[in-house]
Amino acid sequence: MxxxxxxxxxxxxxRKHWFVLLLELAIPxxxxxxxxxxxxxxxxxxxxxxxxxxxxxxPEALLSFFGAVWALIIWMKLFGIWTDYYLDTWVITNKxxxxxxxxxxxxxHTGSFRMERIQDVTIEINGILATLxxxxxxxxxxxxxxxxxxxxxxxxxxxLKEEILRQSDIVVEQTRSDEYIKG
Amino acid sequence: MxxxxxxxxxxxxxxxxxxxxxxxxxxxxxxxxxLLYHWMRYSESGAVTLAASLVYFGGSIVLINxxxxxxxxxxx
Numbered sequence: 001m002x003x004x005x006x007x008x009x010x011x012x013x014x015r016k017h018w019f020v021l022l023l024e025l026a027i028p029x030x031x032x033x034x035x036x037x038x039x040x041x042x043x044x045x046x047x048x049x050x051x052x053x054x055x056x057x058x059p060e061a062l063l064s065f066f067g068a069v070w071a072l073i074i075w076m077k078l079f080g081i082w083t084d085y086y087l088d089t090w091v092i093t094n095k096x097x098x099x100x101x102x103x104x105x106x107x108x109h110t111g112s113f114r115m116e117r118i119q120d121v122t123i124e125i126n127g128i129l130a131t132l133x134x135x136x137x138x139x140x141x142x143x144x145x146x147x148x149x150x151x152x153x154x155x156x157x158x159x160l161k162e163e164i165l166r167q168s169d170i171v172v173e174q175t176r177s178d179e180y181i182k183g
Numbered sequence: 184m185x186x187x188x189x190x191x192x193x194x195x196x197x198x199x200x201x202x203x204x205x206x207x208x209x210x211x212x213x214x215x216x217x218l219l220y221h222w223m224r225y226s227e228s229g230a231v232t233l234a235a236s237l238v239y240f241g242g243s244i245v246l247i248n249x250x251x252x253x254x255x256x257x258x259x
Contacts, residue, residue, distance in 0.1 A: 065203075079218055079235070083218055086226070
């Protein structure tokens, strides 16, 4: 999955909080029973259209066929959403942070920034649910291009911030130590 | 009116159900291949990939079986 360099080791793989996934899954899950409910409401009813009276009734076999087709479509959609969630990760190594973002099936963005370039790490927790479930956003400011990396909806952002700063301090110390030895 | 026309189309040509069935299967196969590719290529855990595959294909097989036997029952 990731090409690690030299003595680089993975310290942590971070994904979004399960609640973020649940929110994304909610719409297809809610949509699943809708056609069945709609049919339940209109079946057996008689509607007058022009001079004719018609009733809504489908053979049971056809009903179960279309029901299964709809359920299969929703099932596929659910796994598409889960795949997108699962492949969005932040990989924290002892040397860098790799930001992997899967945008749909055919777009994948990978960016990385070195630990020694980290200047500031801030967290943001908004709302009652985020506070109770302990998830939020992390913003990492890096040196050079003044670029900010953001990952939203991650669990325990405060702990992750501490981990990032700890790793960053270790790398900075190591760099200074190497420069001292060389100098 | 609209549901009756819809039903009549199937009664006049029961094979329509099979056309829809195989069209759905085609899209299912293509979509599943895409999902499998991403799981195998980018997942860092073989166990998660295996579990996801088992749940996904397990559920899909059940639904496809329902579709299949529904068409059999309808077409006769």
